[in-house]
Amino acid sequence: MRSGTNLPAVGGYNRAVILDAIRRAGDGISRVEVAQRTGLSAQTASNVCRRLVDEGFIRETGTVSAGVGKPRRILELRPDGRFAIGIHLDPSVITVVLVNLAGDVVDHRSISTPAFALVERIIDRIVATVEDLIDSSGVGAEYVLGAGVAAPGPIDVTRGTLVNPPQLPNWNQVPIRDVLTARLGLPVVLEKDVTAAAIAETWSAEPGGSFAFFYYGTGIGVGFALRNEVVRGSSGNAGGVASMRVRTGGTRPATGPERIGDATLPRKVVDRAIERGILPELLAPIDNAVIQDAFLRLAAQATAGDGRARAIIDDIAEDIADVVIPVVNLLDVDRVIFGGPFWTPISALLLQRIPRLVRDSPHLVLPHPITFTEAAAGDDVAAVGAACLVFDRELSPVPAMLLISAKRA
Amino acid sequence: MRSGTNLPAVGGYNRAVILDAIRRAGDGISRVEVAQRTGLSAQTASNVCRRLVDEGFIRETGTVSAGVGKPRRILELRPDGRFAIGIHLDPSVITVVLVNLAGDVVDHRSISTPAFALVERIIDRIVATVEDLIDSSGVGAEYVLGAGVAAPGPIDVTRGTLVNPPQLPNWNQVPIRDVLTARLGLPVVLEKDVTAAAIAETWSAEPGGSFAFFYYGTGIGVGFALRNEVVRGSSGNAGGVASMRVRTGGTRPATGPERIGDATLPRKVVDRAIERGILPELLAPIDNAVIQDAFLRLAAQATAGDGRARAIIDDIAEDIADVVIPVVNLLDVDRVIFGGPFWTPISALLLQRIPRLVRDSPHLVLPHPITFTEAAAGDDVAAVGAACLVFDRELSPVPAMLLISAKRA
Numbered sequence: 026m027r028s029g030t031n032l033p034a035v036g037g038y039n040r041a042v043i044l045d046a047i048r049r050a051g052d053g054i055s056r057v058e059v060a061q062r063t064g065l066s067a068q069t070a071s072n073v074c075r076r077l078v079d080e081g082f083i084r085e086t087g088t089v090s091a092g093v094g095k096p097r098r099i100l101e102l103r104p105d106g107r108f109a110i111g112i113h114l115d116p117s118v119i120t121v122v123l124v125n126l127a128g129d130v131v132d133h134r135s136i137s138t139p140a141f142a143l144v145e146r147i148i149d150r151i152v153a154t155v156e157d158l159i160d161s162s163g164v165g166a167e168y169v170l171g172a173g174v175a176a177p178g179p180i181d182v183t184r185g186t187l188v189n190p191p192q193l194p195n196w197n198q199v200p201i202r203d204v205l206t207a208r209l210g211l212p213v214v215l216e217k218d219v220t221a222a223a224i225a226e227t228w229s230a231e232p233g234g235s236f237a238f239f240y241y242g243t244g245i246g247v248g249f250a251l252r253n254e255v256v257r258g259s260s261g262n263a264g265g266v267a268s269m270r271v272r273t274g275g276t277r278p279a280t281g282p283e284r285i286g287d288a289t290l291p292r293k294v295v296d297r298a299i300e301r302g303i304l305p306e307l308l309a310p311i312d313n314a315v316i317q318d319a320f321l322r323l324a325a326q327a328t329a330g331d332g333r334a335r336a337i338i339d340d341i342a343e344d345i346a347d348v349v350i351p352v353v354n355l356l357d358v359d360r361v362i363f364g365g366p367f368w369t370p371i372s373a374l375l376l377q378r379i380p381r382l383v384r385d386s387p388h389l390v391l392p393h394p395i396t397f398t399e400a401a402a403g404d405d406v407a408a409v410g411a412a413c414l415v416f417d418r419e420l421s422p423v424p425a426m427l428l429i430s431a432k433r434a
Numbered sequence: 435m436r437s438g439t440n441l442p443a444v445g446g447y448n449r450a451v452i453l454d455a456i457r458r459a460g461d462g463i464s465r466v467e468v469a470q471r472t473g474l475s476a477q478t479a480s481n482v483c484r485r486l487v488d489e490g491f492i493r494e495t496g497t498v499s500a501g502v503g504k505p506r507r508i509l510e511l512r513p514d515g516r517f518a519i520g521i522h523l524d525p526s527v528i529t530v531v532l533v534n535l536a537g538d539v540v541d542h543r544s545i546s547t548p549a550f551a552l553v554e555r556i557i558d559r560i561v562a563t564v565e566d567l568i569d570s571s572g573v574g575a576e577y578v579l580g581a582g583v584a585a586p587g588p589i590d591v592t593r594g595t596l597v598n599p600p601q602l603p604n605w606n607q608v609p610i611r612d613v614l615t616a617r618l619g620l621p622v623v624l625e626k627d628v629t630a631a632a633i634a635e636t637w638s639a640e641p642g643g644s645f646a647f648f649y650y651g652t653g654i655g656v657g658f659a660l661r662n663e664v665v666r667g668s669s670g671n672a673g674g675v676a677s678m679r680v681r682t683g684g685t686r687p688a689t690g691p692e693r694i695g696d697a698t699l700p701r702k703v704v705d706r707a708i709e710r711g712i713l714p715e716l717l718a719p720i721d722n723a724v725i726q727d728a729f730l731r732l733a734a735q736a737t738a739g740d741g742r743a744r745a746i747i748d749d750i751a752e753d754i755a756d757v758v759i760p761v762v763n764l765l766d767v768d769r770v771i772f773g774g775p776f777w778t779p780i781s782a783l784l785l786q787r788i789p790r791l792v793r794d795s796p797h798l799v800l801p802h803p804i805t806f807t808e809a810a811a812g813d814d815v816a817a818v819g820a821a822c823l824v825f826d827r828e829l830s831p832v833p834a835m836l837l838i839s840a841k842r843a
Binding site for chain 1: 587588590597598644656660661665666667668669670671672673674675676677678679680681682692693756759760761763764765766767768795797798799800801802
């Protein structure tokens, strides 16, 4: 059953709309312009702006004369008005960032994730890292709104746990959200990593966009937004594409990988390079750091012009294009964004091929152009998105906020 | 830039919320229950209900005693309070339905679509059919809110046209929406067929669902709803899955179809049956009716226990399951609905296999069960959905209605 709406809900929504308008205005905006851009009355805009100034979210930065009238006071976001912590729990490395209200990274730390370390020890290190990050930044703890955790799926949003994550088996059913809430003394939210990456993008981008964000990490996944609202799915697990089939054969044996998850798995890419004599055998123990290192070597060789290394990267380009086409057809997005730790080292090579493969395909059926870009937030994107999620829950206008006692889930 | 909200928008939204609550209550609901279920105040609920009675959308049907208090008056939807026309422009047959406010089909007509008929003649027949349907139903024209047209994609929602539809080449850029608006004297909306089918399902189903509707018509497509809101995509063309790859080989040659659109195309299914000697050669001229007829014969043979016919249907089951898995993984839906004219004749055979293939697949990664159902509206589903679209625009509560001057597109 849908809920109705009422005045308190309207007030909260309009406050978020106005803050969003000021945040996106960049170099300042007057109250009159705020009213114009949001369609709200001058009185409403003025009242809400006064409250936002009092709360420290925005500030006045001076005046501008507009012809004969009274000079207008200019408002802008106070980037240091509030902060949030973002934690990206990745199988290779844990990234912790402190992000300000403008979505900028104030500081960040990395923790390598030893494959066999106890989960309790890793949580201890995360907590110590967050506390150190806040302490050394000089930000008052009362200005840190909360922490977001981005983790590989599947996740259980009700319990705040990971559910049999293939790359993080030790984390199955660990109540990461509640443990961190208790240990950090902050509200903590849990989000799937690719969804967090998409949130980072909506936070940085012009609103109104519909996009699919292909995140190439230890696995490959898609975060997506439709009309600038990130889609979480019925259980917070939208974005699984690993099961999509790609072409077989080509330069690879006909019995080769059949699904994008296998075809692009860094371990398998590296193995293919070893089989073909492009990379030397890996030295045991083979953990995620060793694979990442080998992948970087392969990327460097391909970039330097080694034809055999290049052929392997070209296969990845074809495989990704093979999945981009059905995903954009299904979702009807007009923008494709790429990012993630395994995207970055081969970005230039992939961007030479993927857009053309997609655009030239007879299987692309949308009657509008598709643009291709890279993640605005770079390699920290999932961690930044997890932090933005904290702001998002407090400050971002989505119409669902208007529903009586609607929870943002 | 997002818009704010204001009181007129709130009023319209709450009216839609209340009508929706009454519609879904089925066998009647009191004003007190309306207030409880929507979270609105008793005063607001009462005022809105009075207006809905005056406008003829709902009626009082008697009273019920609840303990010691004053007996409560029971409200229910007036199914004959308003009507809408739904038109499904399919390559084989055009279906025209008159639907009442409860979403029930009052009457329907079929027009076969001769492959070589002039578009002008077909439009003449659609107009005559709509007028005949309204006349013979005895419904006053002033109670018909409008007409919805469901058509194969791609569509141009701005111009109200089809854009190079592969199965309806003559309809490219015909301004079908505006022509019908002028000829029928009714507001006309255009929607992609699979999206219309999904709308029919949200209109009939309990709200809150996230589902993917696999529509097996002359092509195969997916309409989907997330949290009971149908997703249209950035240009109204969401739902293309024809480009998704399926397994190659199996009982078919390794050089066989590689994508679901080819693998399940009725023409190709029939050709496969002819090649294997299961069906006789088709007699020219081979149009959609001939193919549909041959498909029905194949379905009947498979249903009767012919092992070779059954093998072809089993291939279709495997191909569809092969696409259901990545689609539910990507969208994180908890329900899969099947329907369409080529689904119905083999429904029992497919439902024996597809759910098990999906549930048993190691590639299904969602941490929740998936249910499988058939279209509630049967074979008229796209036409019914097109009619419901008309009601939807007027009467259905979506939070976007709350935005100032937001257009429902």
